Amino acid sequence: MLEVTFVTNNGKSVTAPVGSNLLRISLREQGGIPFKCGGGICGTCKCLIEKGLENTDAIKPKERKHLTEEQFAAGYRMACQTFLTGDVSVSWTPRPAAAGARPVSTSSASDSLD
Secondary structure, three states: OEEEEEOOOOOEEEEEOOOOEHHHHHHHHOOOOOOOOOOOOOOOOEEEEEEOHHHEOOOOHHHHOOOOHHHHHHOEEEHHHOEEOOOEEEEOOOOOOOOOOOOOOOOOHHHHOO
C-alpha cells in the first residue's frame, strides 16, 4: 500500500494499492482533485506532486499536450494519467465552479456527524 496526501484538501491522507491511478484515488477517497473528463483530453486535473515525484510513472503523450517541460521539471502532472508506485503529496489550484465542471466534494458526510 502507498499513501497519498491531498495537501490542498487540508492535508487529507489516504492509502491505496501500488499501481493506482492518482485521479481514481482522489475520486474514491474524496481527495478533491478537479477534473472534467478523466481521459487526458481537457487538462483540468493538472496537479503538483510536492513530494514523491519519483514515485510516479513515466510522462504520457496526452500530458505533453497540456503541460510544458518546465512544468514537468517543477513536478506538475495530470492526475488522470499518473499511476503511483509509492507515497506522494499532491496539491492543485482550487478552481471556481465552471460550466461543465464536475463539482468535487472535499468533505465527507461523516464530517458533520460529530
